[in-house]
Structure formats: C-alpha cells, structure tokens
Amino acid sequence: MHGGTVAEVAPVAAEPFAWPEPVGGLLGAGGFAAVWELGPDRVIKVAHASHDLARARLHREAEAMRAVQAASGAQRAVPRVHDSGVLADGRAYIAMDRVTGTTVSDLLAEGTMRAPEAIALALSALESLGKIHAAGFVHRDLKPDNLVRTPALNVVILDLGLARKLPADPDDPTRAGVQVGSLEYMPPEQIADSASVDERSDLYAFGCVLYELLAGRPPFVGDAAALERAHAALRPPRLGATVTIPAAIDLLVGDLLAKDRARRPESVAAARERLIVSRDERTPPKMSHSVSMLREGKQPVVLLWAELPRVDRALLS
Structure with missing residues (x-):
C-alpha cells in the first residue's frame, strides 16, 4: 500500500448492509469506507459510519465523480456512478463501475518501468487529472494506489473521497487546519492546511x-515527521542520477516538485505539453555516483538553503 492517508482512523471491520440485489465479496476496507462487489461489472462503496461527516464526504465524492463524468467525454477519467444515497441504516453509499486494470502501485511492485512506458502512463494520468480539474475539483490524494491502467492503456483515477471543490464552498466537509491525504505524495501547502x-x-x-x-x-x-520536513525543505536526487532520461524531463519533475506552487507548471495542460515536448529530447543527463547510493537503498538529499532554518537538526545528523 502506498502512502497511508492522514486524518483517517485505522481500517475497521466492514459491516454488512441491506441491498436489493446480491452483494459479493469485500474488495477492500479503510478507515472511512469499504468496497464490495456488485456482480462482475460494479462495486458499491459504503461508509463505515452514519454520522454527518461520513455522509457529507461520500456525497461530495459522488458529486465530484458525476461532474468529472460530464466533463470527460468518451474516455473516462473516473469510475462511472450508477447510484448514490443513504442506506436504511443511515450510511452513505456509491454504486459505481468496477474498473478493470492494474493499479500503478502493482505495476511498480513488478519493477521499475522503462522510461517510455512511464512517460506514456504519466501522460494518460495527466489527461484524466485535467478532467477532474476541468470539473472544478482538486483530487488531494493522487498516488499509485489510486491510479489504474486499463487494458486500453488509459489511466482511470480512483477515490475522490478527499476531492475539494474550487472555489471552496461552505458545505465542504474538510475543516480548515486539518491534514488529509497521503504524506509520501503530499505538497507542502497541503501538509500545512489541506x-x-x-x-x-x-x-x-x-x-x-x-x-x-x-x-x-x-x-x-521515512516516518511522518521526516516526510513533513522533507516536503517542506528538501529535494530528492535528480532523476538523471538514476535513469537515462531527457534532461528536460528531469527539469520538469524538479519544477513539479517545487516547494513554492508559483514555480510549478500553472496547469495540467502546461505540464502535459512540457512532458510531450521533453519526451522527444535525445540528450540524456550525465550519470553520477548517486546511482549506486540509490541502488543500495540510500537516499541522498539536497537542502534548499533558503529554507535551511526550517530543517530539524536531527534530520542532518
């Protein structure tokens, strides 16, 4: 599992529920909801709790998914919603398409991808992410577990349970100052305030x-504290130290990981255009000694000197 979600309770036992048709096996459960089979082509996501916040979050997820569907056209970016509402016991639910394919986390478990395959997957993921943004939402929990590559090699984005509507509305279930998301993939501003x-x-x-x-x-x-510090004040080794890729892609990844969001690409469309142009560059960056360090499981980091006072001394010891 990549990147546990912050501000969620530990996974709990999924409770059965009444439904007008046969319900299959449990596919997965987290701290907020469980997903069950509904025949070969559909699943149902049911919140664990019947309190107002649980209902509000699942209702927001259904709203986001429907809005993305309307903005997606022929190629789906998220699973299609069939029905949503509240069960007789008060728990919220969403019945949706079951997405056939392989999660990116499972693909990564098979080994590091070749650069052309990784870039093709990334371009498809950006296309789907752009449709989420076009529908007026920010995902806030983008990670390998939530990206599925279909047999048609398109990427479908799962789990809009943390999606936030832009501009923010007073009914948004996220409370100011609360941290939600997955720390391994969380931007500094989201760590500070989701x-x-x-x-x-x-x-x-x-x-x-x-x-x-x-x-x-x-x-x-690293652990939660180390990840928070790293996202705030460190940058990882340049990709050119470990893989042979066009230098422009190395630079693009650096810009995507900028601590100041004003230095990142301004939109998905801008990032996607840069990735397409960079893909065809033929001059790879030079290799360095960092290759062997990463292969041995070590992780050199580079300090952002402007932010050095924010780094805990323990991180440098």
Whole structure:
C-alpha cells in the first residue's frame, strides 16, 4: 500500500448492509469506507459510519465523480456512478463501475518501468487529472494506489473521497487546519492546511508519482515527521542520477516538485505539453555516483538553503 492517508482512523471491520440485489465479496476496507462487489461489472462503496461527516464526504465524492463524468467525454477519467444515497441504516453509499486494470502501485511492485512506458502512463494520468480539474475539483490524494491502467492503456483515477471543490464552498466537509491525504505524495501547502490547495497541489503529487515511476521509489521516504520536513525543505536526487532520461524531463519533475506552487507548471495542460515536448529530447543527463547510493537503498538529499532554518537538526545528523 502506498502512502497511508492522514486524518483517517485505522481500517475497521466492514459491516454488512441491506441491498436489493446480491452483494459479493469485500474488495477492500479503510478507515472511512469499504468496497464490495456488485456482480462482475460494479462495486458499491459504503461508509463505515452514519454520522454527518461520513455522509457529507461520500456525497461530495459522488458529486465530484458525476461532474468529472460530464466533463470527460468518451474516455473516462473516473469510475462511472450508477447510484448514490443513504442506506436504511443511515450510511452513505456509491454504486459505481468496477474498473478493470492494474493499479500503478502493482505495476511498480513488478519493477521499475522503462522510461517510455512511464512517460506514456504519466501522460494518460495527466489527461484524466485535467478532467477532474476541468470539473472544478482538486483530487488531494493522487498516488499509485489510486491510479489504474486499463487494458486500453488509459489511466482511470480512483477515490475522490478527499476531492475539494474550487472555489471552496461552505458545505465542504474538510475543516480548515486539518491534514488529509497521503504524506509520501503530499505538497507542502497541503501538509500545512489541506483546505488551502489548488490544481498545482495535485501537480506536486503527480510529480511525486512521476518520480517514482522513473526512479522506482518515491522522492522521499521515512516516518511522518521526516516526510513533513522533507516536503517542506528538501529535494530528492535528480532523476538523471538514476535513469537515462531527457534532461528536460528531469527539469520538469524538479519544477513539479517545487516547494513554492508559483514555480510549478500553472496547469495540467502546461505540464502535459512540457512532458510531450521533453519526451522527444535525445540528450540524456550525465550519470553520477548517486546511482549506486540509490541502488543500495540510500537516499541522498539536497537542502534548499533558503529554507535551511526550517530543517530539524536531527534530520542532518
């Protein structure tokens, strides 16, 4: 599992529920909801709790998915919603398409991808992410577990349970100052306040995923405290130290991972255009000694000197 979600309770036992048709096996359960089979082509996501916040979050997820469907055209970016509402016991639910394919986390478990395959997957993921943004939402939990590559080699984005509507509305279930998302892929501004995000926050998370696709590991690893410090004040080794890729892609990933969102690409469309242009560059960056360090499981980091006072001394010892 890539990147546990912050501000969620630990997974709990999924409770059965009444439904007008046969319900299949349990596919997965987290701290917020469980997903069950509904025949070969559909699944149902049911919140664990019947309190107002649980209902509000699942209702927001259904709203976001329907809005993305309307903006997606022929190629789906998220699973199609069949029905949503509240069960007789008060728990919220969403019945949706079952997405056939392989999660990016499972693809990564098979080994580091070749750069052309990783870039093709990234371009498809950006296309789907752009449709989420076009529908007026920020995903806020983009990570390998939530990206599925279909047999047609398109990427479908799962789990819009943390999606935030832009501009923010008073009914948004996220409370100001609360941290939600997955720390391995979380931008600095989301770590500080999950309500203060925009489209460029998703681009930072996408940059973390692209880094992992090309390097075989996330840009930062460690416990929660170390990850928070790293996202705030460190940068990972340049990708050119571990893989042979066009220098322009190395630079693009660096821009996606900029601590200041104003230095990131301004939109998904801008990031996608740069990735397409960079893909065809033929001059790879030079290799360095960092290759052997990463292969041995070590992780050199580079300090952003302007932010050095924010780094805990323990991180440098």
